[in-house]
Amino acid sequence: MLDSVKRSEIFLKKPSPVAPALQHEIEQFYYWEAKLLNERRFEDWFALLAADIHYFMPIRTTRIMREAKLEYSTAGEYAHFDDDAHAMKGRIRKITSDVSWSENPASRTRHIVSNVMIADGAVEGEYEISSAFIVYRNRLERQLDIFAGERRDTLRRTNSEAGFEIVNRTIFIDQSTILANNLSFFF
Amino acid sequence: MSHVDTSPIKLRKQWSASEILALVNEEVGRLDPRIYTDEDLYQLELERVFGRSWLLLGHESQIRNPGDYITNYMGEDPVVVVRQKDGSIGVFLNQCRHRGMRICRSDKGNAKAFTCSYHGWAYDIAGNLVNVPFEAESFPCLDKKEWSPLKARVDTYKGLIFANWDADALDLNTYLGEAKFYMDHMLDRTEAGTEAIPGVQKWVIPCNWKFAAEQFCSDMYHAGTTSHLSGILAGLPEGLELADLAPPTVGRQYRAPWGGHGTGFYVGDPNLLLAIMGPKITSYLTEGPAAEKASERLGSVERGTQVMAEHMTIFPTCSFLPGINTVRSWHPRGPNEVEVWAFTVVDADAADDIKDEFRRQTLRTFSAGGVFEQDDGENWVEIQHILRGYKARSRPFNAEMSIGQAVENDPVYPGRVSRNVYNEEAARGFYTHWARVMSSPDWAALNATRRA
Numbered sequence: 001m002l003d004s005v006k007r008s009e010i011f012l013k014k015p016s017p018v019a020p021a022l023q024h025e026i027e028q029f030y031y032w033e034a035k036l037l038n039e040r041r042f043e044d045w046f047a048l049l050a051a052d053i054h055y056f057m058p059i060r061t062t063r064i065m066r067e068a069k070l071e072y073s074t075a076g077e078y079a080h081f082d083d084d085a086h087a088m089k090g091r092i093r094k095i096t097s098d099v100s101w102s103e104n105p106a107s108r109t110r111h112i113v114s115n116v117m118i119a120d121g122a123v124e125g126e127y128e129i130s131s132a133f134i135v136y137r138n139r140l141e142r143q144l145d146i147f148a149g150e151r152r153d154t155l156r157r158t159n160s161e162a163g164f165e166i167v168n169r170t171i172f173i174d175q176s177t178i179l180a181n182n183l184s185f186f187f
Numbered sequence: 188m189s190h191v192d193t194s195p196i197k198l199r200k201q202w203s204a205s206e207i208l209a210l211v212n213e214e215v216g217r218l219d220p221r222i223y224t225d226e227d228l229y230q231l232e233l234e235r236v237f238g239r240s241w242l243l244l245g246h247e248s249q250i251r252n253p254g255d256y257i258t259n260y261m262g263e264d265p266v267v268v269v270r271q272k273d274g275s276i277g278v279f280l281n282q283c284r285h286r287g288m289r290i291c292r293s294d295k296g297n298a299k300a301f302t303c304s305y306h307g308w309a310y311d312i313a314g315n316l317v318n319v320p321f322e323a324e325s326f327p328c329l330d331k332k333e334w335s336p337l338k339a340r341v342d343t344y345k346g347l348i349f350a351n352w353d354a355d356a357l358d359l360n361t362y363l364g365e366a367k368f369y370m371d372h373m374l375d376r377t378e379a380g381t382e383a384i385p386g387v388q389k390w391v392i393p394c395n396w397k398f399a400a401e402q403f404c405s406d407m408y409h410a411g412t413t414s415h416l417s418g419i420l421a422g423l424p425e426g427l428e429l430a431d432l433a434p435p436t437v438g439r440q441y442r443a444p445w446g447g448h449g450t451g452f453y454v455g456d457p458n459l460l461l462a463i464m465g466p467k468i469t470s471y472l473t474e475g476p477a478a479e480k481a482s483e484r485l486g487s488v489e490r491g492t493q494v495m496a497e498h499m500t501i502f503p504t505c506s507f508l509p510g511i512n513t514v515r516s517w518h519p520r521g522p523n524e525v526e527v528w529a530f531t532v533v534d535a536d537a538a539d540d541i542k543d544e545f546r547r548q549t550l551r552t553f554s555a556g557g558v559f560e561q562d563d564g565e566n567w568v569e570i571q572h573i574l575r576g577y578k579a580r581s582r583p584f585n586a587e588m589s590i591g592q593a594v595e596n597d598p599v600y601p602g603r604v605s606r607n608v609y610n611e612e613a614a615r616g617f618y619t620h621w622a623r624v625m626s627s628p629d630w631a632a633l634n635a636t637r638r639a
Contacts, residue, residue, distance in 0.1 A: 057556075059386050061294040070296075076543065078386025078530060080556050087551050090421035094558050099429075100417035102561035143568070176294070177526065178390035181564035183556035 007152065007168070011130045015119040026129060026155065027116050029164050034111035037186055045186065046092045050156060050165040055088055057081040057171040057187065072172065080183060081171070095184070102184035107139040109185055113151075125157040126167065135187060137180075145180040149173040151187065200227050204626035211622040213615040216587030220580045222618070223395035223571065228625070229522040236503050236624050237262025239353035241362050243505035243516045244268050244278065246383035246532060247346050249295070254312055257295045257387075259528070260518045261350060266339065267291045267301065268348060269312045278350040279314030280337040290336065294387075314338055345374035346381050346532070347514070349505070355630035365601035366448040366501060369441055372494055373509035376481035379536035383514075384546045388529045390555040394567030396504060396519040397621070399527070402563065403498050403506035404449035405613035407438070408588065410459065410496070414566065418552065418559035422462035432458055435495070438608030439600055442593060445637050447502030447620030449613025452509075453495040460495045463511055463559065464548045471541050472510055477534065487599065502620055512545055513553040523571055529554060586611045586618070 036045040049055070057080035059073040073079055083091070094100050115132035130152055137145040154168035171187045207228075210219040222228060244259045250270040257268050258281060265281035267290065283290050288305040291298070300317070302309040309318035316331040339350040342359035344367065349359055356362070363370070374381055392399070402409065409415070411434040420429055435456035442449050453459065461469050471477055473492045482491025497509040507514040515529035531549045533542040552559045573579045588611040597604040605612055627633035 059388055062292070064293045064296060067293070067296050073386040076385075076546070078384050078388055078546065079550055080388065080554065082547055082550055087547070090423075090551075091558060093423075094417040094421040097417045097420050099413070099420070100562070101414070102565045140569075176389065178388075178555050180390065180555070181392045181394075181568050182390075182561040184561040 007128060007154070007170075010119050010128050011117060011152075015117055018118045022127075023116070023118060025163060026118055026127065027113075029155070029162060030113040030116065030131065032162060033166075034113055037111055038109050040106055042092050042095050042186075046088065047160075048162055048164075048166055049085060049088060050167045051085055053083075053085050053088060053166060054168050054170075055081055055083045056169065057173060060173060060176050062176050080173070080178070091186075100184075102182050105140060107137045107185055110136040111187075112136075121154055121156075127155045127157075127164075129153045129155060133187065135185070137185060143181075147173060147175065147180075147187070149175075149187075200225070202227060202231065202625075207626040208622050211615075211618040212583075213619045216585065216590050216611060216615060217583040218586050218618055219583055220574055222621070223397060224522050224574045224580060226522060229519070231625055232519065233262045235627070236621065237264070237519065239351065239356050239630060240503050240624070241342070241349040241351045241356070241359050241501075241505075242503075243501070243514070244348045244350050245387075246381070246514070246530065247276070247343060247348060248382040248535075249385075249387075249530075250276070252297065254297045254299055255295075256291065256298055256312070258291055258293065259516070260526075261339065261352065262519060265289060266350065267314070268350075269298070269314075271313060276341045276343070276348060277313045278339040278341045279310075279335070280339075282336055283308050284316070284334045284336060310335065344370065346383075347374070347505070353630055357630070357634070362446065363448070363501065364443060364446055366441075366443055366446065366450070366499075368601050369450045369497070369499060369509070370501070371485060372452075372490060372497055373507060373512060373532065375484055376491070377477065377484070377534050377536050379534065381512075381532040382535040384531045384533060384542070386530065388527075388550075388554050390527050391520070391524060392527060392564045392567055393524050394564075394571040395522055396517045396525040397618075398567040398570065399517045399525055399563070400500050400502075400504050400506060401614050401617050403508070404447075404500035404502075404617045405440070405442075405451065405498075405611055407440070407451045407453075407496075407498065407608045407610070409563075409566075410498075411435070411609060414562055415559050418557075418562060419459070419462040421558040422465065422552070435459060436608070438495075438606075439597075440589075440593070440605045440608055440610040440613055441600060442603040442605075442613040442616035443502075443620070444595065444603050444616075445620070447617045447624075448500060449616055450497060450499035450509075451608050451610065451613065452497035453608060454489060455493045455495070457495055460510060463496065463552045465544070467544050468510075468541070468548060471537070471544075477537065477541075489599070500617065502617065508553065511549060511553060513549045527555075586614050590615075 063071050095103050112134040117130045119128045121127050135147045150172040152170040155164040156167050158165050242261045253272045255270045267281050269277045283303040285308050290301045290303050307320040311317050316335045341350050435453040438453040440451035478492045482488045485491045500506045504517040512532050518526040533545045589607045593603045593605040593612045623636050
């Protein structure tokens with residue numbers, strides 16, 4: 001696995017085109033993943049996460065241009081999410097329980113994934129991927145939240161039906177102050 | 188012929204002091220829901236609560252070097268918090284005196300000066316106006332000393348930075364009073380003090396600020412009953428179910444006799460703390476050298492190692508959870524919205540892996556995405572929405588839990604203290620103090636309500 005600094009540099013240059021079949025395969029994986037989340041099949045979604053998953057959403061700050069490189073919080077600093085498989089398993093246990101009031105009644109989410117760019121990963125069978133997302137959430141009578149951002153994933157090819165597992169997901173959200181009462185769903 | 192009233196209908200209410208005091212009845216434990224919704228009360232809160240209380244602005248470690256600054260808010264008023272060359276901290280209103288533009292438009296950074304981007308008026312890091320473009324030609328009579336942004340009083344308590352606009356306010360030490368005893372459970376476990384994990388998480392909850400502040404002040408009830416069952420579930424070891432756990436019952440609740448502060452905690456039962464912080468932090472807090480040192484500094488093994496899952500609010504909007512170590516301000520944004528600004532502190536001399544575990548566990552549990560805090564926002568948002576209803580606002584809320592159980596002669600714990608942790612004594616103290624502040628025209632009048 002690449003360290004986070006090296007991963008962040010991969011897409012500073014336009015990646016070389018990958019084989020159309022691979023592009024198609026990875027996009028289809030994302031559509032399937034989004035469908036699982038939108039249909040609240042959280043156990044099935046969790047099965048797409050690798051045992052060494054790192055699910056990370058740094059905090060984004062408002063900075064003057066001179067200090068723009070410090071815009072995102074980094075490893076070891078505060079974050080919106082910074083979870084391993086154990087913590088994610090706990091989140092799944094929460095969201096699938098009938099006492100998880102922030103998601104019972106459940107949110108209605110729609111994950112839109114686009115702008116998928118693929119580069120080879122550090123080892124055979126791993127891929128570094130940049131994609132754009134919009135997550136629309138509507139819940140209860142009229143609560144509406146819309147989130148946009150970039151997901152930077154490491155995917156690893158597996159023998160499973162889904163074809164890949166998610167090893168790294170770093171979510172760069174296009175908000176500084178989160179304009180919602182909570183983040184009780186998954187990106 | 189029927190009588191027709193031709194007098195104009197008055198839609199905006201001017202609240203009298205006696206009407207404000209009647210909104211909170213601590214004798215029987217009643218709260219008038221209009222305290223959460225009324226626009227006129229809210230405007231008065233900005234003046235009387237946020238205009239003259241000591242408000243949390245951050246931690247000293249967030250601005251270590253001269254010129255380091257963070258921007259923050261006092262109520263709805265934006266401020267700049269800057270480390271000065273002499274090591275002191277300056278706080279000034281983030282508003283240019285010329286035409287009212289925001290002077291500093293960054294969350295944090297390091298600056299030698301602040302220049303307004305509208306017409307270029309420039310201020311030094313203490314907030315003094317030092318340069319005005321075309322001053323000689325166009326402002327021949329300008330006395331720059333008179334045109335600096337408003338400056339606040341600043342003081343700190345064991346790392347936490349507080350500011351106050353009111354020159355007549357009590358000093359911070361007196362304002363905190365015996366609440367300091369309880370704050371020390373988080374801030375004074377070691378002579379090294381605390382430091383903040385870098386980064387402030389901000390999010391918006393469409394609810395009145397008092398729901399959040401009161402809950403951290405007084406409400407162990409929601410944690411011991413239904414609110415956080417799924418948060419606990421998220422932290423339970425595999426194979427253990429909710430039915431296997433009984434909520435802790437042994438603990439204390441403290442209410443400031445005067446001042447609106449409050450806290451509550453379990454004693455000796457680690458179940459809730461374990462579910463929130465996991466075994467590593469629970470062990471750090473309850474056994475070994477760090478826990479022993481805390482016991483020594485705090486003067487008892489119980490305070491050093493047995494106080495668990497503590498919640499606390501310093502009136503009005505500084506809230507934190509000792510042992511979990513999330514610290515936050517609830518910035519009001521109108522009567523119907525609050526902005527949460529949260530960070531985490533750790534013992535400055537803790538090992539790196541302990542500091543990182545505090546960071547990981549607090550963002551897993553108490554944050555916008557936290558498995559505990561997610562469900563708090565849910566309650567407050569629904570309550571606030573329901574209070575749009577006229578009928579919903581027309582009858583009082585019940586705040587009579589454990590009334591009359593608190594005493595002021597506990598051998599260990601100062602202030603008004605109850606042995607029943609499921610209690611609304613601290614909430615009654617919080618709202619009673621709110622009504623005092625709101626009905627007092629100035630600090631002299633407010634001070635007159637203090638007991639000798």
